[in-house]
Amino acid sequence: MTDPSTTLQIPAALLPADGRFGCGPSRVRDAQVEALVAASRTLLGTSHRQRPVRALVGSVKAGLASLLGAPEGYEVVLGNGGSSAFWDAAAFGLIERRSAHGTWGEFGAKFAKAAKAPWLRGPAVAEAPAGARTELEVVDGVDVYAWPHNETSTGVAAPVRRIAADGALTVIDATSAAGGIDFDAAEADVYYFAPQKNLGSDGGLWLALVSPAAIERIERIAASDRYVPEFLSLKAALDNSRLDQTLNTPALATLVLLDSQLAWMNEQGGLAWAAGRAATSSSLLYRWAEGVDYATPFVARAEDRSPVVVTIDFDGVDAAAVAKTLRANGVVDTEPYRKLGRNQLRIGTFASVEPSDVEALIACVEHVVAALRA
Numbered sequence: 001m002t003d004p005s006t007t008l009q010i011p012a013a014l015l016p017a018d019g020r021f022g023c024g025p026s027r028v029r030d031a032q033v034e035a036l037v038a039a040s041r042t043l044l045g046t047s048h049r050q051r052p053v054r055a056l057v058g059s060v061k062a063g064l065a066s067l068l069g070a071p072e073g074y075e076v077v078l079g080n081g082g083s084s085a086f087w088d089a090a091a092f093g094l095i096e097r098r099s100a101h102g103t104w105g106e107f108g109a110k111f112a113k114a115a116k117a118p119w120l121r122g123p124a125v126a127e128a129p130a131g132a133r134t135e136l137e138v139v140d141g142v143d144v145y146a147w148p149h150n151e152t153s154t155g156v157a158a159p160v161r162r163i164a165a166d167g168a169l170t171v172i173d174a175t176s177a178a179g180g181i182d183f184d185a186a187e188a189d190v191y192y193f194a195p196q197k198n199l200g201s202d203g204g205l206w207l208a209l210v211s212p213a214a215i216e217r218i219e220r221i222a223a224s225d226r227y228v229p230e231f232l233s234l235k236a237a238l239d240n241s242r243l244d245q246t247l248n249t250p251a252l253a254t255l256v257l258l259d260s261q262l263a264w265m266n267e268q269g270g271l272a273w274a275a276g277r278a279a280t281s282s283s284l285l286y287r288w289a290e291g292v293d294y295a296t297p298f299v300a301r302a303e304d305r306s307p308v309v310v311t312i313d314f315d316g317v318d319a320a321a322v323a324k325t326l327r328a329n330g331v332v333d334t335e336p337y338r339k340l341g342r343n344q345l346r347i348g349t350f351a352s353v354e355p356s357d358v359e360a361l362i363a364c365v366e367h368v369v370a371a372l373r374a
C-alpha cells in the first residue's frame, strides 16, 4: 500500500497563499520581516541600554497599553523567559499564600504545578476535562485566582471576569489570547502573555499588563523576607520595565517583530478589529466542521469554542494522515496538541491569518479527505 500523504499533490489553485496555521510559534507577516530588515543597521546589534532599543521597548509598552485598553494606573511589564518563566516568577512574587487555578488543559495545569512551591499553601484547583471548562469558586484564604483566557492545548476560551472582591488578584494567562480576543482589561490584575502567538513575533519574552493592586502586591512581597531569585523577580522586572529595559539582554528581533505587529493591529482598528478577524476565521472552520459527516468541533459548548485555536475531531478519517498530507504540500502545523492524543486537527486562526487562507485550508482538507476515502 502506498502512503497517500507522500504521493498526493494538492492542486496549486486550492492552496492558501500562506500555509502556516500553527498555534505558536505562529505566522509572522512579511511586513514584520521587512520591519526587521529596516531595523538591521539602527537597532539590531546595538546596546539594549541605549536610546534606540529603549525607545523600541517604550513603543512596545505604549502599543500594548493601547491595544489592550489599559485602564488608568495599569502598566506594561516585561521580562525574559516566556510565559513559562512568568509562572515561576508569579509563584515567587505574586502569590502571597495560596492560589486557585482553573485547569482544563496543559497550560492551566502547568501554572497550578508551579504554584506547588514549598513557601505557599498548596493551590486550590478547579479542574474540567479537556474540551470543557468550569467556573472557579471563591475559596477562603486564596489571594490569586488564575486561569487561561484561551487554553491552547484544547481550544477552550474562558471569559475574563473577576470572581472575588476581597483584594485577591485575577491573573490571566493570555499567551494565545492577547491580541485575538476582546476583553475588559479592568477585569484582570495581571494579563500576561508571550509574543509568538497572536502577536506574530518570536518566543522567549513575557509581557504583562498589571493593575495598581498587582503592583502593590509585587512591591509588598519584594519587601518581605521571602527569598526570590533575581532572574524571577517581578520587582526587578517592574523596575526595569519602567526604564524601558529588561533585567538582562532581550532578543532585539523579537521586540522589533512585536512592535511592528502592534502598530499594524492598532492602525487596523485595534483589538476589536483583530478579534473580529479571528472570529471570522474560526467561524468558517466551526461551521464547516458542523456541516460535514466526518468532522465535529471538539469543544462541545459553542460558547467555549476558541476564536483563535480551533480544534476539530475527525471520525472515520485519520486526522494524522490529513495533517501529514497537508504538511507535505506546505500547509503546516495543523497537528493536534501532542499530549491530547486525539484524532484531531488544531488550527491557529490568529489575527495574522487571512480568512481567505482559512477558506483555502478547508478546501485542501476536503480534497485530502476525498482522496483518503477513495
Ligand SMILES: *Cc1c(COP(=O)(O)O)cnc(C)c1O
Pocket (backbone or CB within 6 Å): 024, 081, 082, 083, 084, 085, 107, 148, 150, 151, 152, 153, 173, 174, 175, 176, 194, 203, 204, 205
Ligand atoms: C504557548 C503557551 C504558553 C507557553 O508559552 P512559552 O512562552 O512557550 O512559555 C503558556 N500558556 C498558554 C496558554 C500558551 O498558549
